[in-house]
Amino acid sequence: MLQLNGIHSGDCLEWLMTLPDNSVDTIISSPPYNIGKSYESRTLLNEYLALQGLVLRECHRVLKETGSIFWQVGVYADKGVHIPLDVRFFPILEDLGMIPRNRIVWVRPHGLHAKNKFSARHETILWFSKSAEYKFFLDEIRVPQKYQNKKSWRGDNKGELTCNPLGKNPGDIWLFQNVKHNHEEQTVHPAQFPEDMVARMLLATTKPGDVVLDPYMGTGTVAVVARDHGRNYLGAELDPTYHDIALRRISGEPDQEGVFPNLKTLRDYVSRTGKPIEDYRFEVQVGKTPTERSKSKRFDEAHHLVEIENRLATEEESFGQRTRGLSDGLPSLPTQEIKPVDEPLGLF
Numbered sequence: 001m002l003q004l005n006g007i008h009s010g011d012c013l014e015w016l017m018t019l020p021d022n023s024v025d026t027i028i029s030s031p032p033y034n035i036g037k038s039y040e041s042r043t044l045l046n047e048y049l050a051l052q053g054l055v056l057r058e059c060h061r062v063l064k065e066t067g068s069i070f071w072q073v074g075v076y077a078d079k080g081v082h083i084p085l086d087v088r089f090f091p092i093l094e095d096l097g098m099i100p101r102n103r104i105v106w107v108r109p110h111g112l113h114a115k116n117k118f119s120a121r122h123e124t125i126l127w128f129s130k131s132a133e134y135k136f137f138l139d140e141i142r143v144p145q146k147y148q149n150k151k152s153w154r155g156d157n158k159g160e161l162t163c164n165p166l167g168k169n170p171g172d173i174w175l176f177q178n179v180k181h182n183h184e185e186q187t188v189h190p191a192q193f194p195e196d197m198v199a200r201m202l203l204a205t206t207k208p209g210d211v212v213l214d215p216y217m218g219t220g221t222v223a224v225v226a227r228d229h230g231r232n233y234l235g236a237e238l239d240p241t242y243h244d245i246a247l248r249r250i251s252g253e254p255d256q257e258g259v260f261p262n263l264k265t266l267r268d269y270v271s272r273t274g275k276p277i278e279d280y281r282f283e284v285q286v287g288k289t290p291t292e293r294s295k296s297k298r299f300d301e302a303h304h305l306v307e308i309e310n311r312l313a314t315e316e317e318s319f320g321q322r323t324r325g326l327s328d329g330l331p332s333l334p335t336q337e338i339k340p341v342d343e344p345l346g347l348f
């Protein structure tokens with residue numbers, strides 16, 4: 001039997017084996033990458049992949065015929081060797097008979113600057129469906145067009161909108177801000193999913209009441225997003241500290257000392273209850289008093305896309321000028337006016 005809306009505390013493989021066949025609509029997860037993060041013990045790459053193969057075989061078994069898996073991975077790096085893990089996961093999923101739908105690039109514009117190779121600036125999400133009868137609800141995840149209100153000025157369609165009024169397909173390059181310092185969702189976990197990114201996968205492939213599973217729940221991001229959108233969730237987390245944070249994010253209540261696992265849970269609580277924000281704290285708090293969400297600077301994905309487009313264009317133009325001998329220095333990047341948006345995203 002499926003125990004819905006709970007997170008198992010322990011190993012996911014053992015737990016997955018207890019679940020019934022064909023019972024889950026979508027799996028959204030980011031496994032450990034075997035790179036020696038605080039929550040994983042590093043093993044040989046082949047051993048790691050063999051174990052991941054067993055987990056994915058169970059994931060495939062528990063999925064409904066119409067179900068999907070989103071598997072988010074980065075790079076395995078060891079002594080200068082750089083292996084994008086999706087390259088290794090792709091055949092594992094194909095060998096299970098699953099059908100590839102997208103390889104999504106999650107751009108990470110900031111990070112360490114490498115000295116002896118190009119700096120890694122993206123991770124990937126592999127989307128596979130269990131069968132040809134998969135679900136994809138495009139209207140739920142459309143984003144604004146560049147010229148959303150542009151109208152035809154001649155021909156049979158004169159005066160009509162030239163593009164879909166509901167917006168466009170978001171494409172397979174995503175720029176959700178990494179959950180690091182200055183992000184209101186940040187907990188003590190070093191590798192959290194941004195909630196909006198999970199929402200895109202969940203809304204694209206499930207309806208209210210459907211079941212979403214994450215075998216590596218971490219701090220419960222998939223559970224929180226499922227709860228917020230009226231989906232059922234289940235999953236596992238090995239580390240008791242992260243398991244506890246996940247339960248506290250889901251409950252949305254402060255602990256006995258008035259502390260929340262992150263600023264977002266705190267802000268949601270005070271806007272729901274009307275209680276004064278100064279009475280509470282959150283675990284990764286650096287400043288003295290948490291601020292209201294309305295006072296934060298927040299940027300949506302479109303803002304970050306424009307910013308990176310401009311930045312890459314400038315960097316590459318400057319490179320071209322230097323290689324053609326037209327300049328000898330580095331230009332400074334254009335500064336952009338930054339306009340916060342209404343959606344709860346990004347920096348605080």
Ligand SMILES: C[S@@+](CC[C@H](N)C(=O)[O-])C[C@H]1O[C@@H](n2cnc3c(N)ncnc32)[C@H](O)[C@@H]1O
Nearest residue numbers: 011012039192193216217218219221237238239
């Ligand atoms: C990349 S993190 C996932 C973070 C999560 N997406 C979030 O938003 O918080 C991977 C998680 O898998 C957990 N983990 C590692 N091995 C596990 C296992 N065998 N069973 C269950 N969880 C495990 C780690 O403790 C870690 O929290």
